[in-house]
Ligand code: SF4
C-alpha cells in the first residue's frame with residue numbers, strides 16, 4: 347500500500363499542476379489514524395491526504411454537491427466505488443464532465459471494531475502483509491488475519507476491476523487483489539431458512555436498536571433525493587424516539603425499497619451505522635430476489651442499462667410467487 | 674380476564690383494498706349493482722392506476738390498523754395507461770417478499786387483477802381474502818402502538 351500511496355501522490359500533484367483538476371476528494375485522518383474521513387483537498391493541503399486500510403468511505407456521493415464547479419474535481423475511486431459512481435452518473439446526479447475519476451487499487455478496507463474486538467487497541471498504523479495485516483499500536487506491533495477484520499463488503503469484494511474512470515493509477519490486471527472471505531448471500535439464505543417467527547424476532551431485535559440518526563441514508567450513494575420522504579415532519583415517519591412500534595421497520599423497509607435495483611451493495615449503510623445493524627442484509631435480499639425473479643443484475647455496472655424496477659417484461663412472475671414459496 | 678379483553682374477542686378484520694379506477698373499481702361497482710355480497714369490512718381506496726400504489730401506502734395501512742391489504746388492478750396488458758400494472762407487479766412482488774423476509778405473515782398482502790366485467794371475481798376474491806385474514810386474526814406485527822387510542 348505504501349508504494350501505491352507514493353504513486354498516488356505523484357499522480358495527484360501532476361493533475362493539480364497541469365490544471366486538469368483544482369481539488370481532490372480524498373481521505374483525511376481524524377483524531378485517530380483509523381478515523382479516516384472524506385475530505386476535499388487543494389494544492390495547499392494535499393500532503394494531509396491519507397490512503398490506507400481505513401479509507402473505506404465511498405467518495406462518490408460527495409460528488410453530488412462537490413462536482414458542480416467549472417473546474418473539475420479529482421475523485422479517487424476504489425473498484426467498488428466506481429459502481430456507485432456509474433449509478434450516480436446514470437441517474438444524472440453527478441455530471442461526469444465536472445469530475446476527473448481516477449481509479450485506484452484497493453486490497454480491502456478494515457473494520458476497526460473487528461480489530462478492537464480481537465483485543466488490539468491503541469492502534470497507530472496499519473500495513474499490508476499478504477494475507478495478514480501488521481498493526482502498529484502504542485504497545486508494539488500486532489498482527490491479524492485480513493479475513494477476520496475486513497469490512498463486511500470487502501469480505502465479498504466485487505473484484506479488482508474498475509467499471510468507470512478517466513484514468514487508472516495502475517492497470518487493473520497489475521493491481522493487487524482482495525481475498526474473498528465469504529459468500530455474499532449466505533446470511534440472507536440463512537435468514538430465509540428460518541421460520542417466520544424467528545425472522546420477525548431477528549429483525550425486531552436488530553431494527554429496534556436503530557436510533558434514527560439517518561447516517562445510513564446520508565451516507566448511501568443511492569439515496570440522493572434533495573428532500574427525503576423521511577424529512578417530512580407531517581409524514582408521521584420522522585420521529586426520533588426509539589420506541590416499540592413499527593416505525594423503524596417502516597423506515598428500513600422503505601429505504602431499502604427506494605434503493606432496490608439501484609443499490610450497488612457498496613456496504614456504506616452497514617459501515618456507518620453506529621448501532622451495527624446489518625443493513626446490507628435488507629439490500630441483499632432485494633438484490634437476491636431481483637436476480638432470481640428478473641435475471642442477474644448489478645447496479646452501476648454501466649451507465650445505460652435500465653434498472654429492474656424501471657423496466658418489466660410481460661412474462662414477469664406474479665406477486666403470488668411469494669406465497670407459493672415453501673415455508 | 675378483563676371485560677374489554679372479552680369484548681375484543683369479537684374481532685372483525687379491517688381490510689384495505691387499493692383498486693384502480695379503470696378496472697377494479699368498476700369491478701367492485703359491478704359486484705355491488707349485481708347484488709353480490711362481499712364483506713363490509715373491506716374498505717376500498719380508489720387509485721388512478723395500480724402503479725399509483727406506493728409501497729408506503731401498504732405499510733401505512735398496516736400501521737394504522739389494517740389486518741390485510743390487497744391491491745387490485747387491470748389485468749396485465751389491459752392497464753388504462755398501457756404499462757402501469759407491469760411496474761406495479763414487480764414492485765409488489767419485491768415488497769411482499771421483503772415483508773415475508775421480515776417475518777410478517779405473507780398471506781396478509783395480496784395482488785389480484787380484476788377487470789370491469791369481473792364483478793363476480795371481485796366478490797369472490799374479497800370473500801376469500803377476508804376469510805384468510807379472519808383466520809390469521811389481528812395484525813400485531815405491523816401495528817403502530819401510538820395509533821391506539
Ligand atoms: S430513503 Fe428514499 S426518499 Fe429518502 S433519500 Fe433514500 S431513496 Fe430518497
Ligand code: SF4
Pocket residue numbers: 555556557558559560561562563618619620621622623625
Ligand atoms: S445508521 Fe443505523 S442507527 Fe442510524 S438510522 Fe441508519 S440503521 Fe438507524
Ligand code: FES
Pocket residue numbers: 693694695696697721722723724746747752753754757758
Ligand atoms: S389503470 Fe388499472 S392498472 Fe393501470
